[in-house]
Amino acid sequence: MANDQELPPPVLPEHEGAILPVPPTLPTTASLEAALEAMRSSLREVSDPSTEEEQLTGNCVLVLEGEQLVGILTERDAVRWALSDLPPHQILLGAVMTHPVISRQRHECLDILATMSLLRRHRIRHLPIVDERNQPAGIVTISSLNRVLKETFFLRFRQAVEVMSTAVVTVRAQDTLRHAIQTMALRGISCVVVTEPITGRRGPSRERPIGILTERDILQMRRLDLALGTTRVEEVMSTPLSCIHPADDLAAVRDRMQKLRIRRMVVANDAGELVGLITESNLMQSIDPVDLYGVYEILQRQVNILREGQFQLLSRQRFDLSRALANREFKLVYQPLLNLSQGRSNQPRP
Template sequence: MQQTSEIPDLLAKSQSAFLTLPPTTFLQQAINSLAQAKVSCALILENGELQGILTERDIVKTTISQKQLNELTVAELMSSELFTIKTTEVKDIFAVSRLFSQHRIRHLPVLDEENKLVGVLTPQTIRDHLKPEYLLRYVRAREVISKDVVTGLPQESILAIAQKMTQQRVSCIVIMDEKNAYPSGIITERDIVRFHSLGLDFQQVIAQNVMSCPLSTMQPLDSLWNIHRKMQQMGVRRLVITETTGELAGIVTQTQLLKILDPTEMYHVMQQMQTTIEQQTEQLQQLNQRLKLANQQLAKLAELDELTQVVNRRHLKKFLAQEWIHHQQFAKPLSVIMCDVDHFKAYNDTYGHLAGDRCLAQVAQALREVIRQNSDLVSRYGGEEFLVVLPNTNQQGAECVAKKIINKLNNLRLPHSSSSTSDYVTLSLGLATIVPNGDVSINTLLSMADYCLYQAKQKGRNTYITKVQA
């Protein structure tokens, strides 16, 4: 947001809307001009020279003196001791913003090198120019809120309200509901100016009849950016902050917003932002890690047979494709064993489908216990069929695994009274071994294994048949 290229724009904004009056202007006329222009001050010029400034606060002070406004001129009321700045001195927008708090001012007239008035800067001018969205998003109202709020009652006269403003040196009075002590309205310096232009009787008119209501409020956890936007939308310079219960929490003014944009304050805010970003980054990393693990788990479940807890044909297809390419590249033998539970339909008819499910799960577990855990694969192939993939395994190695499978099942001694082969559950196995090349495919290997399985069943079951592709 630094500065040199933005200064002309800032100076242009200072010239956009300000009111000038001669010192001979009667005060009532000046008040009407301020109310009509909806500005917070009038700059007093005589022969082109800046003589002083008349602010809303000056008018509030005059109100409590109860002097006849038609008898007073601007010259009698204006502040002639002015703090001004030359156009050539407007080099650093942050240095300019600090002047408002250092000198306790809300208006900064801008003069050229010949001391001619060219404009006026206010906290709102600076704030609007900086467009501090990203910074203000990270600061909450509770961090800057002013809790020393001057309050009034609905039945108080607007003269009493003006007196409080002057005595307490504040720009607004929050009107509190007498029944529940909640804020119900607000009266500002600008309202006092407007009341004068309307010719209201300050002693007779009470606050509840003229206060701004219903009161638009924000809450302590609202960001300053949202508060800034609401101020702009409503055309106001302060917002009342209430707790979620409706109780008065404090007030945020445009001066407080501007203070946040001071480089010193910005450093602290940036530190808070950095801490917040680091915390959010860590949380995001943790969420991403959990999401990654969850996705991995989902991917695993998507390729796992729910009943037997071995991989399904979807995973088998990918695994075989990868192994086929690898074995073809290095001319290594790839073997598979197609397994089928003998007389499984009769088993289901005798023991029921739930028992059949448990039987298949036990067979799958037995197959997993026989294979090499780091390289081989057991997959449910369909119904009561399983396929065992044996990478880098020749015919002799595949036969060794087949014998282990048959022995493992025989040792399980799972009862099967309806089997014509044995009193226990048995498997028939079809073995196939191939060295992948361009003349054969995965389907060739599977067809060989299926044919051998058929031959094993024809041979009497509970055995294996093997075939090697030359």
């Protein structure tokens, strides 16, 4: 059997599946309004509605100077400017984009686990892919990595309660949209959960989740030009909620998120009380790349062992067959039925 030094490196998932097409691009002189419209238009483009894979890249815009990448505008960036006194058509991308932007060339993303570590280390959700001229060539997102890694085995034995965020930021249904946006911008979060108090119970105050307001919802509201100071959260929140239980295993949670094409899920207990929130980032952070490397290496070694055993078994069978032929052992089996040398059967006639 081959020794450890001769074993090939672990076979990791194909990186190409994690690289999505180039998202919308705009120059630095374009307006925030143009960027928001580009995001909305891209979000309406689904590659194959019959599949559960969401091939959308419309939650960001790449900002170019000439043809070179110089910045990125995400939904979170746009939310920070939703409260600006200036109208979106007067705000230039060059003033609101994230710059400098972290990017990589395609050959630098061959190791998908290293790419996952990069996103985790910099706490980003988008990694633009550029060519040798620093021109956009694609993008990697947390969503695309989660699909390619297919870490169901690693999530199957862990529960939602182990990785969920318990410090959930909430608002009331009667709060204004301006208050909700200010809360999201100040906290640097992607959503707020809308709750109502649970009355008639002793003990600590509990809340029941009744809706959610996300970055994407905010961008849609800005398009409708709603009055932020008078529009109430209950008028624009997403409801009813699809909640999960703290004891649900993470593999089921991940599959449910992908099926519903959402990036976060509210966690509620048996009494319907809010206990946490799980996002795609939580799922990714629950998987340690070092552990993945180790498991892939173990699996690769097992495959090599099985292949070596199969080879030895076949070699042994070929040796036994050759020895049997050399000893004319097959004649003892077939001659009572058929005399091959004379071409007639030796079986008694009925």
